[in-house]
Amino acid sequence: MFARSPVAVCGLVLLVAILLVSLIGPLVYVADPFDIVAAPLSPPFSEGALLGSDQQGRDVLTGLIYGGRATLTVGAAAALISVVIGITIGAVAGYFGGTVDEALMRFTEFFQVLPSLLFAMVLVTLFSPTLTTVVLAIGVVSWPGTARLTRAEFLKIKQYDFVAAELAIGARRGRIMWKVILPNALPPLVVSATLAVGAAILFEASLSFLGLGDPNRMSWGLMIGSSRSYMLSSWWAVTFPGLMIFLTVLAVSLIGDGLNDALNPKLRERR
Amino acid sequence: MRQAIAAFITILAIASAVAAPATAQEPRRGGTLVMGQSTGTTSFNNAVGSGTGIMVPGAQIFASPVMHDDKWNPKPYLAESWELSPDSLSMTLHLRKDALFHDGTPVTSADVAFSILTIRDNHPFNTMLAPVERVDTPDAATAIIRLKHPHPALLYAMGPPLMPILPKHIYGDGRPIKTHPNNSKDVVGSGPFKLVEFKPGDQIVLERFDRFFIKDRPYLDRIILKTYPDSQTSILELEAGRLLLQPFFNRVLELDRAKTNPQLVITNEGYAAVGGINWLLFNNKRKPFDDVRVRQAFAYAIDRDFIVKALHKGLSKVATGPIHSGFPQYSPDVTKYSLNLKKAEELLDAAGLKKGPDGVRLKVTCDYYPGDEDGQKRLAEYMKPALKKIGIEVEVRAPADFAAWAKRMATKDFDISMDAAFAWGDPVIGVNRTYLSSNIRPLVFTNNAQYENPKVDELLDAAGREPDAAKRKALYGEFQKIVTADLPLFWLTELPYHTIYNKRVHNPPTTIWGTASPMLDVWLSEK
Numbered sequence: 095m096f097a098r099s100p101v102a103v104c105g106l107v108l109l110v111a112i113l114l115v116s117l118i119g120p121l122v123y124v125a126d127p128f129d130i131v132a133a134p135l136s137p138p139f140s141e142g143a144l145l146g147s148d149q150q151g152r153d154v155l156t157g158l159i160y161g162g163r164a165t166l167t168v169g170a171a172a173a174l175i176s177v178v179i180g181i182t183i184g185a186v187a188g189y190f191g192g193t194v195d196e197a198l199m200r201f202t203e204f205f206q207v208l209p210s211l212l213f214a215m216v217l218v219t220l221f222s223p224t225l226t227t228v229v230l231a232i233g234v235v236s237w238p239g240t241a242r243l244t245r246a247e248f249l250k251i252k253q254y255d256f257v258a259a260e261l262a263i264g265a266r267r268g269r270i271m272w273k274v275i276l277p278n279a280l281p282p283l284v285v286s287a288t289l290a291v292g293a294a295i296l297f298e299a300s301l302s303f304l305g306l307g308d309p310n311r312m313s314w315g316l317m318i319g320s321s322r323s324y325m326l327s328s329w330w331a332v333t334f335p336g337l338m339i340f341l342t343v344l345a346v347s348l349i350g351d352g353l354n355d356a357l358n359p360k361l362r363e364r365r
Numbered sequence: 366m367r368q369a370i371a372a373f374i375t376i377l378a379i380a381s382a383v384a385a386p387a388t389a390q391e392p393r394r395g396g397t398l399v400m401g402q403s404t405g406t407t408s409f410n411n412a413v414g415s416g417t418g419i420m421v422p423g424a425q426i427f428a429s430p431v432m433h434d435d436k437w438n439p440k441p442y443l444a445e446s447w448e449l450s451p452d453s454l455s456m457t458l459h460l461r462k463d464a465l466f467h468d469g470t471p472v473t474s475a476d477v478a479f480s481i482l483t484i485r486d487n488h489p490f491n492t493m494l495a496p497v498e499r500v501d502t503p504d505a506a507t508a509i510i511r512l513k514h515p516h517p518a519l520l521y522a523m524g525p526p527l528m529p530i531l532p533k534h535i536y537g538d539g540r541p542i543k544t545h546p547n548n549s550k551d552v553v554g555s556g557p558f559k560l561v562e563f564k565p566g567d568q569i570v571l572e573r574f575d576r577f578f579i580k581d582r583p584y585l586d587r588i589i590l591k592t593y594p595d596s597q598t599s600i601l602e603l604e605a606g607r608l609l610l611q612p613f614f615n616r617v618l619e620l621d622r623a624k625t626n627p628q629l630v631i632t633n634e635g636y637a638a639v640g641g642i643n644w645l646l647f648n649n650k651r652k653p654f655d656d657v658r659v660r661q662a663f664a665y666a667i668d669r670d671f672i673v674k675a676l677h678k679g680l681s682k683v684a685t686g687p688i689h690s691g692f693p694q695y696s697p698d699v700t701k702y703s704l705n706l707k708k709a710e711e712l713l714d715a716a717g718l719k720k721g722p723d724g725v726r727l728k729v730t731c732d733y734y735p736g737d738e739d740g741q742k743r744l745a746e747y748m749k750p751a752l753k754k755i756g757i758e759v760e761v762r763a764p765a766d767f768a769a770w771a772k773r774m775a776t777k778d779f780d781i782s783m784d785a786a787f788a789w790g791d792p793v794i795g796v797n798r799t800y801l802s803s804n805i806r807p808l809v810f811t812n813n814a815q816y817e818n819p820k821v822d823e824l825l826d827a828a829g830r831e832p833d834a835a836k837r838k839a840l841y842g843e844f845q846k847i848v849t850a851d852l853p854l855f856w857l858t859e860l861p862y863h864t865i866y867n868k869r870v871h872n873p874p875t876t877i878w879g880t881a882s883p884m885l886d887v888w889l890s891e892k
Contacts, residue, residue, distance in 0.1 A: 129750045134675050149618075150746055151675060219765040309746065309761040320746075323597060323738070324618060 102352020108345035112338070116162025127160040127312040128152060135328045146330035148321050154334050157317050161335065164313035165295055165342070168229050172294035175233025177240055177287045181276070184244025189252060189271050199245070202238045210235040211300055218306045225308045232297045236290065243286055247279035254278075281357035288350035292343040299339050314339050390871070396889035397587040398870065400880070401599045401611040405566045405592045410536075410548040411529050412480060413487040415789075417613050420526035420881040422590055425571050426467075427529030427554035428578075430458055430477065431520065432883065435634065435876050437693060439520050442883075443472060443530055443555070443578075453515035453832040458508045464578040466532045467559040474502035479533040481510060483542055492829075493522045493794045515832040521638070521790035526881035530555060557583040557883050566592055584888035603629055603865055609889070610866040610873065612880040617678050617739045623865045631865050633680075635879025640689035640788030640795065641860035643740050645748070648779055649853050650815045653727065658716040660852045663781070664702040665709035666755045667748070669857055676743055677861055684856035686845045687796055691859075693834070694792055696842035699849035709755045718756075726756035732782035733761075734770040740860050741783045748781070771809040785860065786810055790877070792841060793829045800848060801825060816853035 097103060130151040132143040138154075140146060145154040187198035205213075217231035251257065252275060260270050301307055302315030303322060314335035321331035404418040411423030430444040439447075444458040464472040478500035485494035496516040501509040510519070522528060531537075532553050536545055547553065552560045555578070558571035569590040573583060591608065593599040596616040602608035604626060612635070614620065623629045645663065647654040654660060669683045682690065686699045718726040729752075733745035749759040759781075764770035773779050788795035798804050802817040821844060828840035864880070866873050872886040 126750070126753065128746075128753070130671075130747075149676075150743060150750075152750075222765060222769075223763050305763075309763045310749075323616075327618065327622070 099352045099355055101348050102355070105345045105348025105352060108341060109349060112162065112342050112345065113166070115159060116166055119159040120163065123156075123159055125153070125156045125160075127156045129156075131156075135324060135331070137328070138330050145334050146328065148317065148331040149324050149328075150320075154317070154331055157312050158314070158334055158338055161312045161314045161317055162338065162342075164225060164308075164311040165298060165315060165339070168225065168232065168298040168313065169291045169295035169342075169346075171229045172232035172236070172297070173287060173290040175229065176237040176290055176294070177283070179233065180237035180240025181244050181283065183237070184241035184246075185248055185271055185276065187241070188245035188248025189267075189275065191249075195245070198241075202241050205235065206238040208235070211297070214297065214301060215304065215306060218301060223301075223306050223308050225311050228298060228301060228306070228308060231301075232294050236293060236297065240283070240286055240290065243282060244279065247282060248275055251275045251278050284357065285350050285354045288346060288353060292346035292350070295339060295343055295346075390890070392584050392871065392886070392888040393890060394584055394888075395586050396584075397589060398585050398884070398887060398889060399589045399591060399607065399609050401593050401602065401608050401614075402590050403592075403594060403596070403599070403613065405594070406563075406569060406590070407565065408548040409552045409560065409563075410531070410542075410545065411526060412484045412531055412536075413543050413548070415489050417881065421612065422560075422569055422571065423529055424525040424556070424878070424881050424883055425558040425588060426552055426556045426560055427525075427531065428464065428472075428556045428883070429525045429528045429530060430460075430523040432525050433521070433638070433877050435637070437637070437877055439523075442525070443477070444523075449832075453517075454512050456510040456512070456519060458510070460506045460508065461578055462506050464555050465576050466555045467553045467574055468532070468535075469576070470532065470534065471505075472530060472532075472555050473505040474508040475505070476530055476533045477508040478502050479537050480529065480531045481508075483531065483536070484528060487542055488527075490527070490789065490794050490798075492797055493518070493527065496830075514830045516793075516830070517832055517834070517837060518791035518793040518829065522794065524638070524790060524878060525883055526878055527789065527794070557885055558585075558588055568592065579885060582885040583883070584886065585884065588884065600865075603867065606867060608867075609870050610864065610880075612864045612874075614863050614865050615737065615740060615861050617676070617680055617861060620680055620861070620863055620865070621678050628868055629865055630868060630873075631863050632873065632875065633861070633863050634875035635864055635873070635877075636862045637689075637691040638788070638790040638877035639862065639879065639881075640692055640790075641785060641862060642684045642687070642689055642788075643744070643783060643785035643857050643860055644684070645744075645855045645857060646779070646782045646784040646814050647852075647854055648777060648781070648815070650777065651780065653716060653718060654780070656716045657852060658712040659718065660855070661702070662709040662712040662716070662755060663752065663757075664852060664855045665705045665712070666757075667702075667751055667855065667857070668704040669702075670704070672744060672747065673858055676747065677739060677858065680863070681858040681861035684859045686849045686856060687800065688792060688841065688845060689788055689859055692788065692792070694828075694838050694841040696838075696845045698842060699845050700852075701849075702855070706754055713755060720756045724756055725758050728758045728760065729780040730760045730762050732764060732770055732773055732779050734767055734783065734785075735764055736767065737785070740785060740858070744857060745783045774809045774813045775807040777813065777815065782813075784810075784813065784854070792825075797825050797829070800844075800853070814853040816851070818847065818851060821847055821851075 131153045132140055132147040132151055134149050134151040136143050136147045138146040143153045183198055187195045214231040214235045218227055221227040260274050299315035302319035307316040307319055317335040318332050325332050406418040408414055409423050409426055411419045428443045431439045432442045433439055445461050446459045448457050481500050485497050496512045496514050498511045498513050535547055535553050557577045559574045561572045562570035571588040573586050596619050599611050600619040623631050647660050673681050673683055688695045720726050731745050731748050733741040745761050752759050802822050804812040805815050824840050824844045828837050831837040869890050871888050874880045876882050
């Protein structure tokens with residue numbers, strides 16, 4: 095089903111290519127992205143800097159190859175954290191209902207009404223910007239959507255007959271929640287998790303853009319952030335990492351769309 | 366022969382006729398000078414606060430006993446003349462009798478005495494007036510400053526950014542001076558401009574004081590100080606002609622851009638007394654930085670020429686030692702460090718820091734304070750690739766804000782850090798604090814290298830008291846020699862401060878204090 099959607103396949107191919115460059119690239123092309131290789135702000139096709147150099151004289155191409163790891167790690171890890179928190183809270187709220195639901199949803203709303211970027215900035219500022227704090231900050235501020243979605247799925251599925259049957263044979267709560275309801279709620283959650291990866295990458299880029307990235311890990315966001323004030327005079331230092339982020343988020347979104355189509359039973363019947 | 370002379374005279378006449386229109390541009394009264402500033406102002410009372418946000422407007426509102434020209438010579442201001450007693454222990458100021466405060470009351474010696482003692486007891490530069498014992502006021506126009514010991518820095522400490530003369534009847538009313546309500550509104554001084562509007566974080570409007578004691582000055586009707594925390598906004602405003610003068614500008618990229626604009630002029634004049642230098646601070650009390658060989662190895666691995674030429678585009682200058690090269694006390698006869706990776710590695714080997722199997726000898730953290738991109742952040746980031754070459758792995762610790770960095774300095778929680786300071790007119794005022802062992806304090810901008818050398822303490826103390834300029838210079842020369850060999854910290858560059866101004870601005874402030882002194886001669890042409 096997924097394979098029949100050309101758009102989704104495009105996304106997958108793109109993502110695999112980006113993953114290959116980011117994971118295998120550093121093994122093949124050994125360099126330090128922080129090394130000074132050329133005069134600061136050399137344009138593309140300069141000696142020693144194919145895609146130009148940034149304001150410190152660091153090679154943009156090396157930065158692109160080495161920066162992918164941090165960016166993708168942040169994207170995946172932060173999305174994982176947000177999905178885990180979101181599913182746990184949503185599942186508990188949806189399954190138990192009543193006061194538990196009330197309490198958890200008010201708690202979720204508390205996070206929802208805070209502007210998430212500002213909140214993440216506060217967290218990173220409080221605990222000095224390192225890769226770990228950036229991941230945690232993004233994870234902590236971006237789970238409410240997943241929680242809402244999970245809760246809705248749980249509210250719906252827990253009324254189905256097969257859940258009643260499990261209850262009748264005396265299955266424990268844990269089993270019903272995680273073994274019975276969750277697998278049936280997964281399709282929309284998978285799509286949402288995929289999109290969360292893209293959102294987390296954008297989040298990392300925004301934080302770095304505002305100067306709140308880890309200065310010791312080369313990432314695409316950091317590249318954009320540290321070269322942003324040179325944008326008018328040297329476009330290459332921000333354009334290439336920006337393009338990488340754009341392509342990655344696009345790939346992830348296309349895959350998310352493809353998965354959505356593939357996992358949606360109504361669409362499946364229609365085809 | 367006679368013909369030759371006649372020809373010569375003719376040539377002279379033609380030359381002067383041609384030159385005349387250029388020099389004959391008469392200063393014009395009137396106009397509003399819109400000036401930019403990067404740090405916001407919270408108070409105007411520079412008797413109890415430092416920093417350009419206080420000193421630049423403060424020097425317009427308050428007059429001081431003396432001012433200085435661009436060659437470090439003191440000039441009369443509120444004091445018509447002054448003399449130092451032969452034993453150098455008392456300084457007599459003869460004040461002008463026609464000076465008025467903005468509220469119309471005359472400036473008297475009582476105000477001068479009150480101000481000097483207030484500054485001595487409250488100003489953050491606590492060495493500046495420390496030798497002042499008391500101020501005698503035999504009559505309304507004479508103030509005699511009595512000193513505990515000779516204090517040659519006094520003539521600079523009496524300059525516009527450092528010694529505002531406050532009206533005693535307002536600031537001496539018993540309310541605590543540091544939080545006095547008149548520090549930020551209804552400010553009363555005797556300077557060329559008076560405060561008419563203050564919107565914190567946005568703008569300050571200063572208006573010409575018509576009863577100012579120097580005849581026909583200032584030329585300007587109004588100065589508007591606008592706060593632009595972002596250097597890109599300032600440059601756009603300058604290019605649009607809305608902002609006419611931006612002092613204390615140190616962003617390399619925008620300076621470079623302003624150079625090519627025909628409407629704008631950039632100059633580094635007017636920062637001589639500021640004497641800003643930045644450096645790499647070593648935590649001398651923490652291993653392995655207690656070993657001078659390690660500190661020197663760092664110095665041999667850092668390429669200051671690259672910093673100046675490539676990172677600063679030639680807009681800064683290599684700092685060779687603790688005193689800015691524009692200062693009369695500067696000495697070039699010091700231990701010099703230039704890039705020498707081999708020597709650096711030898712020094713580290715000798716200090717027992719051998720390379721591990723991964724090629725790493727040492728891991729250090731490097732801090733910097735936020736807000737000065739070219740003077741701090743980019744140099745901290747440069748340490749990473751530079752020191753990697755000698756096997757030192759640097760982790761840059763980005764500070765959340767200034768307070769976070771200040772706390773690391775105060776608690777000495779750092780390995781190496783970028784740092785900088787202004788000298789403000791005399792080594793006693795702005796240089797001593799970084800090297801005196803008595804100034805190892807839990808505070809930012811003190812002796813945070815925790816450097817202790819009794820000989821240096823002695824030299825600085827002696828130089829601070831030495832009235833003879835030549836002997837004093839020799840003492841500072843000796844100090845510079847010792848400190849550059851001990852290397853408690855490694856000086857990188859003299860800060861690239863510049864003023865950018867529109868061609869309409871004439872006589873831009875270029876004295877040693879720059880815009881932190883009264884803008885009496887600045888005038889604006891039509892277009």
